[in-house]
Amino acid sequence: MKLSTLVFMLFSLFVSGCYDKHNQPLPKEFNDYSNCDIAELRRLCKEGCCDITSDMICVGRVTSSDRDGNFYRSLVVEDATGGVEVKLGMYGAATQYPVGLMVALHLKGTAVMVEDGVVKVGLPPRSHDSSPREMESQEVVDVHILRSSSVEVVTPVVLTPSLFDIALCGRLVRVENLHYEPIAEGEEHGYIHFVDNEGRSIFVYITPYSDFFGIEMPASPLSVQGVLYYNAVGMGLGEQFVIRPRFRDDISTLCCTF
Numbered sequence: 001m002k003l004s005t006l007v008f009m010l011f012s013l014f015v016s017g018c019y020d021k022h023n024q025p026l027p028k029e030f031n032d033y034s035n036c037d038i039a040e041l042r043r044l045c046k047e048g049c050c051d052i053t054s055d056m057i058c059v060g061r062v063t064s065s066d067r068d069g070n071f072y073r074s075l076v077v078e079d080a081t082g083g084v085e086v087k088l089g090m091y092g093a094a095t096q097y098p099v100g101l102m103v104a105l106h107l108k109g110t111a112v113m114v115e116d117g118v119v120k121v122g123l124p125p126r127s128h129d130s131s132p133r134e135m136e137s138q139e140v141v142d143v144h145i146l147r148s149s150s151v152e153v154v155t156p157v158v159l160t161p162s163l164f165d166i167a168l169c170g171r172l173v174r175v176e177n178l179h180y181e182p183i184a185e186g187e188e189h190g191y192i193h194f195v196d197n198e199g200r201s202i203f204v205y206i207t208p209y210s211d212f213f214g215i216e217m218p219a220s221p222l223s224v225q226g227v228l229y230y231n232a233v234g235m236g237l238g239e240q241f242v243i244r245p246r247f248r249d250d251i252s253t254l255c256c257t258f
Contacts (some may be wrong), residue, residue, distance in 0.1 A: 059103070071246065116229045204244075
């Protein structure tokens, strides 16, 4: 064997051995890679913040996007049992984690807690805090989120307000035949009020920092989709179910595209 060939082979083995496994895309299908689901995470943290010390891995698809600014430094991932919000602590999630991308969440070393009705994942809280904190850097994020090469259309769960439930928080949902019913004080803080044909309320949250804050609501029946939360909306109304849309097109007079 020529010396040059031998050197090349040894160099190739060295490079492949040093390659960071966390940057390698997983196979298109890696459902068998999962050893827990999001419903199990919700059960684990029902008593409060819970540190994950075992090799728990959830597999799901990305359903959120920070492209239009209504999601901030976070990523929502959904499997067949629920949705979870990961506290990234970084911008530009839509570029690395597009909607529909399959990812594996490596949870060892993280903490989980239900906040605003949603299971949230981050680093364990500091001693003076009680909830998971952001992951702080790309290096930390890469340890806990593995990307695949599989991107597929994600389909929201179609619901009516009467079917809302805390267990559904974190899921991508769609509600149709809603009518805009303004509440003057609420819209200053980003909460928009709708009612269905039975007069049941649903709130939509659009942060003042998003690209579509202040959009005009038509009088015709609307279809609204986004991630479901349960949180205080102010105005003396207490906690309510709230849909957080990802894009301007998530609020539409037509059947939305996703």
